[in-house]
Amino acid sequence: AVQAAQPALGGVPGLAVGSEIVPRLDTAHIRKVCERCARIHVVAEAGTEYSALLAGRAQSFVDPCSNDDPYPEMLWSEMVAFFGSYHNRAVRLPGGRYACARALAAANLHFLAGRSLGQLCHIVQLAVSQRQVLGYLDGHVVPYFQSEAVVKQHSAVLQQPAWSLKKDTMSVADLSQARECLRSILASSPEAGGVPLP
Numbered sequence: 001a002v003q004a005a006q007p008a009l010g011g012v013p014g015l016a017v018g019s020e021i022v023p024r025l026d027t028a029h030i031r032k033v034c035e036r037c038a039r040i041h042v043v044a045e046a047g048t049e050y051s052a053l054l055a056g057r058a059q060s061f062v063d064p065c066s067n068d069d070p071y072p073e074m075l076w077s078e079m080v081a082f083f084g085s086y087h088n089r090a091v092r093l094p095g096g097r098y099a100c101a102r103a104l105a106a107a108n109l110h111f112l113a114g115r116s117l118g119q120l121c122h123i124v125q126l127a128v129s130q131r132q133v134l135g136y137l138d139g140h141v142v143p144y145f146q147s148e149a150v151v152k153q154h155s156a157v158l159q160q161p162a163w164s165l166k167k168d169t170m171s172v173a174d175l176s177q178a179r180e181c182l183r184s185i186l187a188s189s190p191e192a193g194g195v196p197l198p
Helices: 027-036 073-084 097-106 117-129 148-158 175-187
Strands: 040-044 050-054 134-137 140-143
Touching: 027 040, 027 050, 073 117, 097 117, 117 134, 134 148
Parallel strands: none
Antiparallel strands: 040 050, 134 140
């Protein structure tokens, strides 16, 4: 169980939406610099990804994309309790894995104490992709029960559109309205029976 004195994320300074600014980097340039340095060993990864490792040192990095889950069940149960609590229902963390991990580190949550930033990135990844503790909504990381995935699942069960995810103000046409609109477009085309395409 989560301790009663556990802080809510909303009250932690620096966790306001948009408070995390991560600069864009020229990764191709950084790779070239690393490849020219004798103290750095560049390892090709999938696609255009790469890792830059210190030469002659044991690898101790955490792969944030790994599906392996080395964390104790107690961490996950406390994380579920924390993000499932009434006080944290409105939490909106930055949408990127790194920015979200930094926000969690800044919150000083007891169940994440002592974890490296790499581990926190991995925990965020697992919490979203495997454990369904966190999810995404409007580009932010939120408690899973408030995520787009849950809204879509609920709508699918009801065989209804996910209205709450609709972002524009245009009404949705039914099949008869769509047919009538298509007839109108075809009838108003400058060429008989043809509609110009861009």
